[in-house]
Amino acid sequence: MTWFNAILQGILLGGFYALFACGLSLLFGVMGIINLAHGDFAVIAGYVAVVLVPSTHLPMVLGFLVVVPIFALGGYILQRTLFQSALNRGDPLTILLVTFGLSIITENSLLQAFSANGQSINIGSLIADSINPNNVISISDISLVVLIVAVVVLGTLQLVLSRTSIGRMIRAVADDREAAELVGINHRHVFGIAAAIALATVALAGLASGMITEFAPSTGTSNLLFAFEAVVIGGIGSLWGTLVGGIVLGVAQQIGAQINPAYQILAGHVVFLAVLAVRSRGLFAVREAA
Amino acid sequence: MSAAGELLAPSAIDGTGFTVRRAARSSGWLLGFAAALVVLLAFMPALVSHGDTSLLVNVFVLLTISTMWNLLAGYAGLVSIGQQAFIGLGAYSVVVAAINGMEPFTVIPVAAVVCGVISIPVAALVFRTRGGYFAIATWVVASAAQLVISSITSIGGGTGHPVPGLxxxxxxxFANISYWSALAVVVVALAATYLLLRSRLGLVLAAVRDNEDAARAAGTRVTLARGVVFVLAAIGCGAAGALLAVTQLQVEPVAAFSVQWSAEIIFVTLIGGMGTIEGPILGTVIYFVLQQNLAQHGAWYLIIVGTVAVAVAIWFPRGLWGTVTRRLRFEFFPVRYQVVGPRPQDSGSPT
Structure with a gap:
């Protein structure tokens, strides 16, 4: 039963990783951006919530109503200015250096403004509530909520991408930017919208991390590596793949931790490398880009 | 093969009066200047304090690993975020050897070779991936290496281990030997890089960098060339890691395998100019000038470093040296070929 519990906890953790990873997957899949500042953006979301939400008299749990629109707008502006200038240079390393610079700037600005102390988003009694079907298994309510949010967000995104006209445009520019331009799509605007969606999801991930555990200016980087692992295990271009990738990683880590707490992260890495060795494009990779 | 051989000497393009040549004549003198600079640097311990030589050790370490990363990313198209794997393994090779009674300074080359050997199976795994996947895969390998080393209690586990025998x-x-060892490592790294890029392998790498499909079609063994560069970069980073272990007398897994190394490497190489030997040298100088002047401002210093990174990426995408060399057609370390137009007096008589 303890093993069953480990798998269950892994699935819950995987939901969080998937939520974290889906914005990364979108930026990577659509614009080819390896966003090294993704983890730091999530940390900013936590601080924005801590600073702004109390003044709106909303309960903290509803903080996303404030933070997500700010991040979506910020994502659009960031893409249309800085990221687009970097993409215009035509060298993938330019955007890597830009996001790397943003990561350093963000982390140290937060350090300057809020100190290195950990913070969390106070959601009152919800943090302690859990479902206990027996004395071994304990499902924390907030983790379950995060998993559900991740499934809903990824499902909605999948629907938007496959069924709506903006989704078709995003897929079109991701596949072939020049051809999309020829049929009259403004790829810069579409990139902006994709970035807005990506930043909206990273805001949710940042809030989730602030509710489940603590965050500090330096927590971005470790979450970033797990999110990258989830994206690569799942395969670029497949959002359901990202969800499965997150869950595979989460389960691997929890089973590793069950064997020996020191092996938690290592077990995740081993599974990641094993997936690469067997299927180097991830479990659910969409057909090879032409 | 023969075409590559012919290109090594200045050669005329038939009937055009244009010639393809490598080194401008002035570069020969500058290479002599570089040699004189190395001799001067060798006498540094007699001229400056131990504090200054230990700073220079850090400069040489960063320059070595950045030169290796430049070879990987700038020439072989392998953007690694995981070179800290070999820095850490080089450092721990010294610890293991020193625990077994070997002399730490003399073990540095052995540690480098150990890293080269380890890098072969690593390459077999990470070479299955390309581009962004490759970057992430190397980062994961480095993180996994750190976790494995941290779990071995006989070399200190998570808390690290001192280097015995010093x-x-x-x-x-000790300060003088540290300094000379670091100077030797960086000079060997730069000289090897220079000779490699002037060799036939360098020609293959340049072809791959410019157009991989065309290079494959021309029959070059692209994957083999990349593999050789990956192993050489691991050797260089291993030597740098071994140096760090010896000069700091202590190895600690979180610091030795820190992704911060990759951050510094990427900053130094891209600021200076990737795909040029001079770029990481200029980048390392800029990095240490910023550090020496601004480090007392704590977080503000790193905010400035980040801003410089973004600004250079947008406005000087070739890096600072790349921008200079493009304007002036000038190289300290001549590894590229140039097409030189005919002079009025010798047109029509190709040499």
């Missing part, structure tokens, strides 16, 4: 040296003697 207490017999007098402090001044």
């Amino acid at each position: 207490s017999s040296l007098a402090p001044g003697e």
Whole structure:
């Protein structure tokens, strides 16, 4: 039963990783951006919530109503200015250096403004509530909520991408930017919208991390590596793949931790490398880009 | 093969009066200047304090690993975020050897070779991936290496281990040997890079960098060339890691395998100019000038470093040296070929 519990906890953790990873997957899949500042953006979301939400008299749990629109707008502006200038240079390393610079700037600005102390988003009694079907298994309510949010967000995104006209445009520019331009799509605007969606999801991930555990200016980087692992295990271009990738990683880590707490992260890495060795494009990779 | 051989000497393009040549004549003098600079640097311990030589050790370490990363990313198209794997393994090779009674300074080349050997199976795994996947895969390998090393208690586990066998040296003697070892490592790294890029392998790498499909079609063994570069970069980073272990007398897994190394490497190489030997040299100088002047401002210093990174990426995408060399057609270390137009007096008589 303890093993069953480990798998269950892994699935819950995987939901969080998937939520974290889906914005990364979108930026990577659509614009080819390896966003090294993704983890730091999530940390900013936590601080924005801590600073702004109390003044709106909303309960903290509803903080996303404030933070997500700010991040979506910020994502659009960031893409249309800085990221687009970097993409215009035509060298993938330019955007890597830009996001790397943003990561350093963000982390140290937060350090300057809020100190290195950990913070969390106070959601009152919800943090302690859990479902206990027996004395071994304990499902924390907030983790379950995060998993559900991740499934809903990824499902909605999948629907938007496959069924709506903006989704078709995003897929079109991701596949072939020049051809999309020829049929009259403004790829810069579409990139902006994709970035807005990506930043909206990273805001949710940042809030989730602030509710489940603590965050500090330096927590971005470790979450970033797990999110990258989830994206690569799942395969670029497949959002359901990202969800499965997150869950595979989460389960691997929890089973590793069950064997020996020191092996938690290592077990995740081993599974990641094993997936690469067997299927180097991830479990659910969409057909090879032409 | 023969075409590559012919290109090594200045050669005329038939009937055009244009010639393809490598080194401008002035570069020969500048290479001599570089040699003189190395001799001057060798006498540094007699001229400056131990504090300054230990700063220079850090400069040489960063320059070595950045030169290796430049070879990987700038020439072989392998953007690694995981070179800290070999820095850490080089450092721990020294610890293991020193625990077994070997002399730490003399073990540095052995540690480098150990890293080269380890890098072969690593390459077999990470070479299955390309581009962004490759970057992430190397990062994961480095993180996994750190976790494995941290779990071995006989070399200190998570808390690290001191490097034994150095207490017999007098402090001044230790500082001098550290400095000369670091100078030797960086000179070998730069000289090897220069010779590699002028060799046939360098020609293959340049072809791959410019157009991989065309290079494959022309029959070059692209994957083999990349593999050789990956192993050489691991050797260089291993030597740098071994140096760090010896000069700091202590190895600690979180610091040795820190992704911060990759951050510094990427900053130094891209600021200076990737795909040029001079770029990481200029980048390392800029990095240490910023650090020496601004480090007392704590977080503000790193905010400035980040801003410089973004600004250079947008406005000087070739890096600072790349921008200079494009304007002036000038190289300290001549590894590229140039097409030189005919002079009026010798047109029509190709040499």
